[in-house]
Amino acid sequence: MQLRIPGPTPVPEEILGAQTKQMINHRGKEFTALIRKITEQLKGCFQTKGDVLILTASGTAGMEAAVVNTLSPGDPVLAVTIGAFGERFADIAQRYGADVRRLAFEWGHPADPEAIRGALKAAPDIRAVLVTHNETSTGVTNDLESISKVVKEFDKLILVDAVSSIGSIDLPTDRWQCDVVVTGSQKGWMTPPGLSMVSMNERAWQAYDKAKMPRFYLDLGKARKFYDEKGQTPWTPAVSTFYAMSAALDMIEKETLPKIFERHSRTARAAREGVKSLGLKLFPQEAYASNTVTAIHGPDGVDVKKLLQILREDHGVVLSGGQGKLEGKIFRIGHLGWVSEADIEEVVKAVEAALPGARA
Amino acid sequence: MQLRIPGPTPVPEEILGAQTKQMINHRGKEFTALIRKITEQLKGCFQTKGDVLILTASGTAGMEAAVVNTLSPGDPVLAVTIGAFGERFADIAQRYGADVRRLAFEWGHPADPEAIRGALKAAPDIRAVLVTHNETSTGVTNDLESISKVVKEFDKLILVDAVSSIGSIDLPTDRWQCDVVVTGSQKGWMTPPGLSMVSMNERAWQAYDKAKMPRFYLDLGKARKFYDEKGQTPWTPAVSTFYAMSAALDMIEKETLPKIFERHSRTARAAREGVKSLGLKLFPQEAYASNTVTAIHGPDGVDVKKLLQILREDHGVVLSGGQGKLEGKIFRIGHLGWVSEADIEEVVKAVEAALPGARA
Numbered sequence: 097m098q099l100r101i102p103g104p105t106p107v108p109e110e111i112l113g114a115q116t117k118q119m120i121n122h123r124g125k126e127f128t129a130l131i132r133k134i135t136e137q138l139k140g141c142f143q144t145k146g147d148v149l150i151l152t153a154s155g156t157a158g159m160e161a162a163v164v165n166t167l168s169p170g171d172p173v174l175a176v177t178i179g180a181f182g183e184r185f186a187d188i189a190q191r192y193g194a195d196v197r198r199l200a201f202e203w204g205h206p207a208d209p210e211a212i213r214g215a216l217k218a219a220p221d222i223r224a225v226l227v228t229h230n231e232t233s234t235g236v237t238n239d240l241e242s243i244s245k246v247v248k249e250f251d252k253l254i255l256v257d258a259v260s261s262i263g264s265i266d267l268p269t270d271r272w273q274c275d276v277v278v279t280g281s282q283k284g285w286m287t288p289p290g291l292s293m294v295s296m297n298e299r300a301w302q303a304y305d306k307a308k309m310p311r312f313y314l315d316l317g318k319a320r321k322f323y324d325e326k327g328q329t330p331w332t333p334a335v336s337t338f339y340a341m342s343a344a345l346d347m348i349e350k351e352t353l354p355k356i357f358e359r360h361s362r363t364a365r366a367a368r369e370g371v372k373s374l375g376l377k378l379f380p381q382e383a384y385a386s387n388t389v390t391a392i393h394g395p396d397g398v399d400v401k402k403l404l405q406i407l408r409e410d411h412g413v414v415l416s417g418g419q420g421k422l423e424g425k426i427f428r429i430g431h432l433g434w435v436s437e438a439d440i441e442e443v444v445k446a447v448e449a450a451l452p453g454a455r456a
Numbered sequence: 457m458q459l460r461i462p463g464p465t466p467v468p469e470e471i472l473g474a475q476t477k478q479m480i481n482h483r484g485k486e487f488t489a490l491i492r493k494i495t496e497q498l499k500g501c502f503q504t505k506g507d508v509l510i511l512t513a514s515g516t517a518g519m520e521a522a523v524v525n526t527l528s529p530g531d532p533v534l535a536v537t538i539g540a541f542g543e544r545f546a547d548i549a550q551r552y553g554a555d556v557r558r559l560a561f562e563w564g565h566p567a568d569p570e571a572i573r574g575a576l577k578a579a580p581d582i583r584a585v586l587v588t589h590n591e592t593s594t595g596v597t598n599d600l601e602s603i604s605k606v607v608k609e610f611d612k613l614i615l616v617d618a619v620s621s622i623g624s625i626d627l628p629t630d631r632w633q634c635d636v637v638v639t640g641s642q643k644g645w646m647t648p649p650g651l652s653m654v655s656m657n658e659r660a661w662q663a664y665d666k667a668k669m670p671r672f673y674l675d676l677g678k679a680r681k682f683y684d685e686k687g688q689t690p691w692t693p694a695v696s697t698f699y700a701m702s703a704a705l706d707m708i709e710k711e712t713l714p715k716i717f718e719r720h721s722r723t724a725r726a727a728r729e730g731v732k733s734l735g736l737k738l739f740p741q742e743a744y745a746s747n748t749v750t751a752i753h754g755p756d757g758v759d760v761k762k763l764l765q766i767l768r769e770d771h772g773v774v775l776s777g778g779q780g781k782l783e784g785k786i787f788r789i790g791h792l793g794w795v796s797e798a799d800i801e802e803v804v805k806a807v808e809a810a811l812p813g814a815r816a
Contacts, residue, residue, distance in 0.1 A: 097478070104479040104695055115475040115696055118457070119464040119648060121774050152650055153513045156691040157673040192670045282692055288479060290512055290650045290694030310552045310670065313517040331516040332642055334650030335464055336475055336696065414481050 100443050101416040102232045102260055102389040102430035104282040104289050107340070111286055114343035115336040122335060128327030130338055135323065137345040138293055141353065142262060142277060144269040146297035149319040150341075152334040155259040155280030158292030160188050161314040162255045162276040166300055167224060168308035169193030174215055174252075175226045176207045176243070180233035180419045185226045185257050192309045197222070203234045203422065204391075206384040209242040216250045224253035224303075230261035233419045235391030235428060236380045237265060244272045253303055259283055263348070264360045264388045264432045275300040281337060284360075284388065286344045286433040290337040296320070359436070360387040366437040367429050370444030374451070379426045388432035391418075393425070395451075400424050403447075403454035410453075411446035460803050461776040462592045462620055462749040462790035464642040464649050467700070471646055474703035475696040482695060488687030490698055495683065497705040498653055501713065502622060502637060504629040506657035509679040510701075512694040515619040515640030518652030520548050521674040522615045522636040526660055527584060528668035529553030534575055534612075535586045536567045536603070540593035540779045545586045545617050552669045557582070563594045563782065564751075566744040569602040576610045584613035584663075590621035593779045595751030595788060596740045597625060604632045613663055619643055623708070624720045624748045624792045635660040641697060644720075644748065646704045646793040650697040656680070719796070720747040726797040727789050730804030734811070739786045748792035751778075753785070755811075760787050763807075763814035770813075771806035 099106050120126045131150065138148045151157055163185075167173065172195040175186035182200075190196045199215050201207050207227065216222055225247045230237045240256065247254045255276045258267055262277060264284030269277050275297050282289035296304070296316055304317055318330045348356065364387040368378060371392050379391035394400035400417060404427060407413045418426040431440055459466050480486045491510070498508045511517055523545075527533065532555040535546035542560075550556045559575050561567050567587065576582055585607045590597045600616065607614045615636045618627055622637060624644030629637050635657050642649035656664070656676055664677055678690045708716065724747040728738060731752050739751035754760035760777060764787060767773045778786040791800055 099479055099481065101481050101483075103692065104482060107479055109476075112476040112478065112696075115648075116469075116472040118472065119459055119467055119642070121459065121461050121776075122464060122649075123461075123776070124768075124774065153517065153673065154692040154694070157513065160673045188672045191672050280692065282479070282695075288475075288694065288696040289482075289692045290697060312548045312551050313513065313520045314673075332463065332514040332640065332649045334514070334648065334694065334697065335642075336472075336648040336700075337650060337694065340696070408484075414484065416481075416483070 098413045098439060098443060100430050101414060102428060102432065103280070105286065105430060105433035107286055107288055108347065108434050111340050111343045114339045117339050119335055122333055123328060130342060131323070131329070132327050134338065134342050134345060137349060141348065142269045142295045143271065144295050144297065146270065146295050147320055148293055148295045149316050149323065150329070151292045151294065151314065151319070152290065152331065153292050154289050155278065155292050156184065157314060158278035158280060158294045159185055159257055161294050161316055162278050163189050164192055164309040164311040164314060165316045166253060166255065166276060166303035166307050167194055168306065170195055171223045172197065172219065172221045173224045173226060174199055174222045176212060178205065178207050178228060178234060178236055178238065179203050179231035181231055181257055182228045185228065189226060204236065204380045206236050206238045206381065207243060209239065209246045212243060213246045216246070216252065222252055224255055226255050229256050229258040229267060230265060230386050230388055232260045232389055233422065234380055235386045235389045236384050237261065237386045240267065241272050244274055248273050253299060260388050260432065264356065266357050269295055281341055284432045285341065286347065287340045288337055290334045291341060360432060363431045363435055363437050363440050364390060366440045367431055370440060371447065374444065374448050388430070390429045390431065391426050394427060397456055398451065398454045399456055400427050403427065403450055406450040406453050407446055411450060413443055413446040458773045458799060458803060460790050461774060462788060462792065463640070465646065465790060465793035467646055467648055468707065468794050471700050471703045474699045477699050479695055482693055483688060490702060491683070491689070492687050494698065494702050494705060497709060501708065502629045502655045503631065504655050504657065506630065506655050507680055508653055508655045509676050509683065510689070511652045511654065511674065512650065512691065513652050514649050515638065515652050516544065517674060518638035518640060518654045519545055519617055521654050521676055522638050523549050524552055524669040524671040524674060525676045526613060526615065526636060526663035526667050527554055528666065530555055531583045532557065532579065532581045533584045533586060534559055534582045536572060538565065538567055538588060538594060538596055538598065539563050539591035541591055541617055542588045545588065549586060564596065564740045566596050566598045566741065567603060569599065569606045572603060573606045576606065576612065582612055584615055586615050589616055589618040589627060590625060590746050590748055592620045592749055593782065594740055595746045595749045596744045597621065597746045600627065601632050604634055608633050613659065620748050620792060624716065626717050629655055641701055644792045645701065646707065647700045648697055650694045651701060720792065723791045723795055723797050723800050724750060726800045727791055730800060731807065734804065734808050748790070750789045750791065751786050754787060757816055758811065758814045759816055760784050763787065763810055766810040766813050767806055771810060773803055773806040
């Protein structure tokens, strides 16, 4: 079975196996050693000297943590959205009472830094910008470096949903001045779902001190205090998933980040070239096509749902459909984490074989 | 190594092993079958015909979910507290703006239903009562049946922290009219931490419809909608922990609830009799001593921290100290989930052997 959705991603046997270690006291020395090791490795992957906190929860909770730990109800925020996950980030802020102004771009297109500059110029009261690095729903990677530069011209806080990018696509957190960056264990990290990792820099902690949105389980200040003072988490951590993450980070360290980014770039190219060679069209603007997920137009006359079913049942290849308004219109190949060009070549062959049966 | 803290609890090999199954699509049929099976089994264990929702998060998040899904800022609530976890429940409600009135009982004692009746009579504006079934910090089990009866005389909502009780100590959710009941996978469920399970009855859903506290990741209405309509969770679930939970629930079903409650009762008695036979004193009133955790006074002249260290390092027995104001004053033996009388007899022997070395 080839599971090629944009998460959960396949987990190498040795990482799955790491989960079979017996439970330990999460208030004991052994756990402290484990979380300190993982946290230091994560800081390396995030390319940050700031804090990285690990939450027992999935990526959406990490996005919520980014919002509630830095903002207050009524705060004007600019939510840059290019797809379903950008909308989700905006929805979270709205739910907690932020004054959300959405700057939406056509799905399949990246955000235009110039338009962001215009929006920030027009609304000097904006306190923070919410932005998706890699939009999983459309297969688009934003030019985060340029976007962040613009945000920093106006000295605003930037909160980044990097759930499906960091660790697979280069995101130098400190160099790009990203104040809060969020990811989830089941993406490029080759780890089962259940952990969300969130970085906070000094600027973010300053915002934390003033932030009035309610929070308890997702209180990052409490997480930092427990980590700094005791090497613990405030609430019981997902111990098995910590074991898995530790094994995964060792593999990542061994391969090295530059080689991982390069592998994702090659694999994504194989996906794009492969589907184009079948006469299929990419959904996103190709210059901004993601290195972790490829979104493809369902060709005329093809029932996308049926295509996915044939792939799954006859070829053992599991791909994703479209989300929200793209349901039935596109399909998506996830290629992040434990994946090679050879895997993707197999997927493309399976798509080729499955297409005729999916024509109406 | 004997891990005898009140969670994480030891996990049987076959349940640890269940985690090594490869990832699956959380939007596919196989996951739907898995979550439907687990949910039905959990309803049996909760003894409810209501809903049981599974959150990827630990027990504290479940407590937060109970609060934010049923209450609005400004709502007067009665928080019955008999220890650290009762205080935590009250703190959560306070953080989200509830008007929290604490009814605190001396640590080591249970809540007095008569006092609750008095408090409810004196404050007819109370909307909900927060109560701990089993207070892990003091080793006390409240008489929840009587407490719930009093709460229902006044027709108030009751939110129950049953994190360390349900599944190990009888809690017939529907019969006792408990509107919201919360637990966590790492307690009696013999599963690694990372999931919280929350039941909601019709009364709780009526409260949900009016509740205005902000929520996104912990939105139980969204969880119900995804479960009912698709057999999915709104956000990526901790797939490996679901596998483990499924294996654990099969073991629980095989043993049967009455036998599990009986085993916990016997094991707790072994703990209490064992430590008393060493001349040690129980911290709680014995009539209310918990069947899942035994709290013991640190005897005069014994350094509790040192005792725990000797137990851990020389005898391979991991116990817990006291929390909050009980730190250094008591120690606690967890006996829930995968535990037998023989295990506890070994623990008692180790305590006996370790005591002399811990005397100052």
